[in-house]
Each structure stands twice: as C-alpha cells, then as structure tokens.
Amino acid sequence: MGSTPPVFIGAEEVEKHLHRASLLLPALEAALANFSAGAAGGVVQPVRTVLPVPRHGGPPRYLGVMPAYSAADDALTTKLVTFYEHLKDSSVPSHQATVLLFDPSNGTLKAVLDGSVITAKRTAAVSAIATKLLMPAFAEVLCILGAGVQAYSHYDIFTELFTFKEVRIWNRTKERAVKFASCVSGPVRVCSSAQEAVTGADVIVTATMATAPILSGDWVKPGAHINAVGASRPDWRELDDELMKNSVLFVDSRDAALTESGDVILSGAEIFAELGEVLKGTKPALPEKTTVFKSLGMAVEDTVAAKFVYDAWSAGN
Numbered sequence: 001m002g003s004t005p006p007v008f009i010g011a012e013e014v015e016k017h018l019h020r021a022s023l024l025l026p027a028l029e030a031a032l033a034n035f036s037a038g039a040a041g042g043v044v045q046p047v048r049t050v051l052p053v054p055r056h057g058g059p060p061r062y063l064g065v066m067p068a069y070s071a072a073d074d075a076l077t078t079k080l081v082t083f084y085e086h087l088k089d090s091s092v093p094s095h096q097a098t099v100l101l102f103d104p105s106n107g108t109l110k111a112v113l114d115g116s117v118i119t120a121k122r123t124a125a126v127s128a129i130a131t132k133l134l135m136p137a138f139a140e141v142l143c144i145l146g147a148g149v150q151a152y153s154h155y156d157i158f159t160e161l162f163t164f165k166e167v168r169i170w171n172r173t174k175e176r177a178v179k180f181a182s183c184v185s186g187p188v189r190v191c192s193s194a195q196e197a198v199t200g201a202d203v204i205v206t207a208t209m210a211t212a213p214i215l216s217g218d219w220v221k222p223g224a225h226i227n228a229v230g231a232s233r234p235d236w237r238e239l240d241d242e243l244m245k246n247s248v249l250f251v252d253s254r255d256a257a258l259t260e261s262g263d264v265i266l267s268g269a270e271i272f273a274e275l276g277e278v279l280k281g282t283k284p285a286l287p288e289k290t291t292v293f294k295s296l297g298m299a300v301e302d303t304v305a306a307k308f309v310y311d312a313w314s315a316g317n
C-alpha cells in the first residue's frame, strides 16, 4: 500500500480558514516568546537561506527557504518564498510562497499550502503584536507607506484591533494609494509625500520594496512607533540612520537582523530586544520612547499559521 498523498490547500481555502489575521494572534505570541527562549522554547529555526536568481537581468530576485520546527505545536514546515521586484505591467505578485507541512513523527509530507495569504496575514499580525506593546498610550494617527499586499493586510488588522481617528497612506505611485483608499473599508487620507503622511503620526508602517530610505527620522513624532516591514536584504534600507540611531530598536530575531537587515547593519544601531523577550517579560516595552520594530519575517510564524489553517481545514473535511 502506498502512503497517502499530501493534500493541497490553495489560496481560497487558506483565506476561508484564516479570514481574519487576528485569529493567529495567540499562536504567534506564543511562537515569538518560544523562539526568544532559546533551546528551552523548543523552536528550531535557522536564519533563512536566500538564493539570488541572477539570470534574467534587471533588479535582483530571490528565493527564500524557511524551515522551522515548533515543539510546543509539534509542527514542522518549510516555506519557499520568491521575492522579485514587481515587473512592470505584470499581474504576477512580487512575493509568491508555498508552505510544506510535514508529520514530525515520521517525516511524511502531509500538506502543501498556498503561502502567500499566510505571509500577508502573519506578517501583519506580528506587526500588530509589536504595536500593541510599543505604541504610545494615545495613538490617534496611523500612517502606511506603501500600497501593496502588506499595506492591505496591515490596514485590515490595525483597524480591527486599534481605534485610530485618522489613517493616512503614501505610495510611490500615487494611483495605487488612491485605489487603496477606495478599496478599504474606512476613510483613508491619500498623501502626496511620505513626509506629509508621517508628520504627526503615532504609528507608522513601512511596507515597500524600497532599497534606499523612504522614512526620515526628522519627520517622526517623538514617541511614535514604527513597524519596518520591508528592506529584508543587508544592502536595502527603508529607514534612515537618524531614525535607527534615535529610537529603541526591537527585532523579531537578533541573528536574522544582524544577517539580513540593511537598516540594522548599515546604521550600526543597537538592538534593544527581540519581540519575544518583551512577550516573555524579560525585557521592557518602553512605549513612551520612539520605537522601531524591524520585522524580517520568521519561519516559525509560517509554521504556526500553516498548522492553524491545516487543523481548521481538517476539522471541516
């Protein structure tokens, strides 16, 4: 008798079982804390392998390989994610991902899941966790820089969890910011410059494919919280040196930040804590200071998200 073939759970099914990113919050908080607990936390996760794809010319393109095991969840996955600068006039998304879910007891591949919805939602959920801990007490203005996939997923969970009086967006291509404002569920002010969008904002999300700073420390209100989601290569930037050096810096993974983050490596900014250390209570949050959460994305976030979707899918089949 042959073994049972893996199931395929496509984007629509993933979306159906993960209709709100906030469903992932408890699992992600636990995973971040377990990751930062070292061996005792039971998370096995190397810094991802990122393979450049030099053929085809043009801007750099990458394949990321992201394996992780979480003992607390007894879940084993690898995400494969390509990130290519958006090709002009192409309908192909810049990031495409697949998650392979294994049975940890025997190594059998159980499921192949679309990873793009998972990537969009778990990233935004982790930024929301950072924001809950690090934003100032009276946060009224949310600013999003970028109008791509991550901008939408961040908007959705931030407006679900927090009450902002105003939401602003800036995007390099203004028409996409205008489209964003017309598609989402609440009012959004479209700004003509990043400076206009950022000035006076309490919470800022940078979610672009920029390789040079788009956010300057001069513009940032003291005490604001910034979720820096893009710039995941050692020579890519979203934030300038002034902001990096004059804020308290939180990361998802120290090892990854010191390997992959141009904002961290090139500014020489000191890392204050991993988000998991704050969740565990071994480092303070300091919401009264200007704070940056430098997010690179961790494989264990995909592990717990894929398990969540697989369990929900299995319960319905």
Ligand SMILES: NC(=O)C1=CN([C@@H]2O[C@H](COP(=O)(O)OP(=O)(O)OC[C@H]3O[C@@H](n4cnc5c(N)ncnc54)[C@H](OP(=O)(O)O)[C@@H]3O)[C@@H](O)[C@H]2O)C=CC1
Pocket: 083, 086, 093, 094, 095, 119, 123, 146, 147, 148, 149, 150, 151, 171, 172, 173, 176, 207, 208, 209, 210, 211, 212, 214, 228, 229, 230, 231, 232, 295, 296, 297, 298
């Ligand atoms: N931390 C994490 O866990 C994760 C991080 N990411 C990162 O988040 C970022 C956004 O991803 P995603 O939303 O999926 O990407 P999209 O391709 O959907 O959107 C990219 C956005 O970046 C803008 N942009 C591209 N180049 C520049 C530039 N040089 N200067 C300013 N803006 C620019 C685009 O503007 P325009 O409309 O003008 O083209 C668009 O708004 C990426 O850097 C990605 O790698 C992604 C997944 C997980």
Ligand SMILES: O=C([O-])C1=[NH+]CCC1
Pocket: 064, 081, 083, 095, 119, 232, 296, 297, 298
């Ligand atoms: O965590 C992730 O999937 C990614 N981070 C940057 C590009 C893709």
